[in-house]
Amino acid sequence: MPLTSPLAAPLPRFKADLTQCSVSGLSSGAFMTVQLHLAHSSMFVGAGVIAGGPYRCAESFRAASPIAEDAYVQNSLFICMNPLIPQAGPNAERLVAVAQQTARDGLIDPLRHLANDRLYIFTGSEDAVVDSSVVQTTRRFYELLGVPPDNLRFVDDVPAGHAILTTNLEDNPLGVNQPPYINRLPGTRMQSWDILEHIHGPLNPPAERLSGRVLRFDQREFFGDERRACMSAYGYAYVPKAVEDGERCRVHVALHGCKQGYNYVDVVNGRVDSANNPPYGNRYFTTTGYNEIADTNQIVVLYPQAEGLDDGDTQNPEGCWDWWGYSSTDASQPDYYSQQAIQIRAIHAMLQRLGGH
Amino acid sequence: MRNTRGLMMDAVGARPEDLPRAQWHLVQTALPHPEHPKRAPLPLMPAARALSVQSLMTHLATRQSARAMQAVALLPALLDPRTAAEGLSFATALWQQWQSLQAQWLEGVSELAEEMGEIRHVNTVSKFADQEADLMQQSMALVTAQATATIRLVENLQVNVDWWLSQRATPA
Numbered sequence: 001m002p003l004t005s006p007l008a009a010p011l012p013r014f015k016a017d018l019t020q021c022s023v024s025g026l027s028s029g030a031f032m033t034v035q036l037h038l039a040h041s042s043m044f045v046g047a048g049v050i051a052g053g054p055y056r057c058a059e060s061f062r063a064a065s066p067i068a069e070d071a072y073v074q075n076s077l078f079i080c081m082n083p084l085i086p087q088a089g090p091n092a093e094r095l096v097a098v099a100q101q102t103a104r105d106g107l108i109d110p111l112r113h114l115a116n117d118r119l120y121i122f123t124g125s126e127d128a129v130v131d132s133s134v135v136q137t138t139r140r141f142y143e144l145l146g147v148p149p150d151n152l153r154f155v156d157d158v159p160a161g162h163a164i165l166t167t168n169l170e171d172n173p174l175g176v177n178q179p180p181y182i183n184r185l186p187g188t189r190m191q192s193w194d195i196l197e198h199i200h201g202p203l204n205p206p207a208e209r210l211s212g213r214v215l216r217f218d219q220r221e222f223f224g225d226e227r228r229a230c231m232s233a234y235g236y237a238y239v240p241k242a243v244e245d246g247e248r249c250r251v252h253v254a255l256h257g258c259k260q261g262y263n264y265v266d267v268v269n270g271r272v273d274s275a276n277n278p279p280y281g282n283r284y285f286t287t288t289g290y291n292e293i294a295d296t297n298q299i300v301v302l303y304p305q306a307e308g309l310d311d312g313d314t315q316n317p318e319g320c321w322d323w324w325g326y327s328s329t330d331a332s333q334p335d336y337y338s339q340q341a342i343q344i345r346a347i348h349a350m351l352q353r354l355g356g357h
Numbered sequence: 358m359r360n361t362r363g364l365m366m367d368a369v370g371a372r373p374e375d376l377p378r379a380q381w382h383l384v385q386t387a388l389p390h391p392e393h394p395k396r397a398p399l400p401l402m403p404a405a406r407a408l409s410v411q412s413l414m415t416h417l418a419t420r421q422s423a424r425a426m427q428a429v430a431l432l433p434a435l436l437d438p439r440t441a442a443e444g445l446s447f448a449t450a451l452w453q454q455w456q457s458l459q460a461q462w463l464e465g466v467s468e469l470a471e472e473m474g475e476i477r478h479v480n481t482v483s484k485f486a487d488q489e490a491d492l493m494q495q496s497m498a499l500v501t502a503q504a505t506a507t508i509r510l511v512e513n514l515q516v517n518v519d520w521w522l523s524q525r526a527t528p529a
Contacts, residue, residue: 028365061520077509078516082369084450087443088517091524128370162368177368258366318365 024048124160190289
């Protein structure tokens with residue numbers, strides 16, 4: 001496939017401890033957070049889920065439609081995001097059974113690796129995109145998998161809309177449910193700081209002035225430049241100066257939500273409105289606070305990037321991470337949740353690179 | 358205007374205060390506004406035309422929801438107090454969603470009315486034509502958004518009820 005974006009530098013090798021990784025995400029990034037966490041739980045010590053549902057939620061009700069692809073999309077919309085009542089939402093017990101079978105099939109790491117992990121799970125009480133009852137099911141899902149109560153921090157008392165929360169004055173008001181899905185929380189703490197501190201324990205205070213830099217790397221080598229991956233030409237990583245100078249580090253994977261990739265432009269009347277709407281997608285990897293706290297704690301923050309595609313083969317117009325199967329080669333037997341998923345393989349390969357491999 | 362496209366990021370969660378807030382906004386658009394002295398009151402023609410479309414959708418949604426409730430009635434073996442209570446919750450949730458659809462419509466009409474009421478200066482015919490075309494497109498977008506949101510709600514209800522009944526029939 002001919003390159004339409006200029007080639008960027010490759011992702012560098014660092015000395016990351018690949019047994020101390022963590023991951024967090026918003027919305028589709030949160031669904032993918034759970035998938036990545038379970039797929040490679042031997043690498044992760046914890047996860048942060050902001051407005052996301054449980055593992056393989058989109059496969060809750062196969063009978064929703066005779067056509068598998070339709071069923072999974074309908075499930076994702078109407079069971080995993082907007083159930084009219086909680087009882088019409090995802091079923092934690094059923095999905096735990098599915099996860100256990102998936103592990104027995106060797107498609108993901110053994111679930112015993114989750115036993116000591118730390119989970120931060122958040123739902124805004126004003127979230128009108130992913131219902132709070134769905135996120136409560138995510139908590140229940142992890143409880144049933146054996147995560148101790150003290151390791152699981154569930155926050156549901158903030159009147160926030162569907163967003164990651166910051167202290168930036170430019171960001172949306174707290175209760176808003178619209179792009180860029182970055183909302184302002186009154187106070188002095190970024191939500192990303194709470195996530196990383198809950199996962200990793202007490203950390204050095206965030207930097208007031210960054211010592212490192214945001215790297216752009218060519219992401220295409222990690223997914224073979226296949227269109228179905230819905231991943232962008234470029235990915236990003238924040239690297240503290242100490243890490244670039246050779247210090248060992250940990251890696252935190254920060255997964256943006258739908259419509260938050262660096263090159264996302266909204267669709268107007270069915271057409272990408274690139275003539276009028278500049279992409280705002282670099283906000284997620286520059287203004288959400290991850291870099292500031294990573295800088296003082298020798299954490300590399302990896303920001304993989306997804307992008308939208310809506311054609312005869314792939315329906316992902318909003319640039320979401322795959323949590324319902326759009327990237328799978330066989331729609332009737334999707335693999336989006338496993339180690340073999342094209343997006344999970346790509347992110348895993350990025351982590352391996354950061355670990356020096 | 359809240360826009361519903363039947364896509365992943367539609368903000369379709371309903372709140373009890375949606376409709377009262379929107380109704381008050383509509384009342385305000387029909388009255389002179391001290392901060393916008395040149396804004397005209399609410400025009401009636403676009404609202405009247407679009408209401409006919411909404412009425413059609415109302416009938417469709419009612420039929421579908423009636424079908425869903427009939428499905429519940431056809432399963433007497435599953436009708437225990439808990440199931441009945443959850444069925445009532447469905448009806449309540451559906452009603453709240455419907456109220457929010459009304460609110461979405463009123464908010465859109467109010468915003469359109471405010472837009473139409475603005476008396477803007479134009480120096481060229483092309484700018485005037487562009488402004489009038491914009492208003493037409495906004496009117497159409499409002500109707501489309503409302504229709505899409507209604508269809509989405511119908512689908513939502515169908516999948517939810519089917520899934521809910523499926524879980525009752527085959528407990529985990």
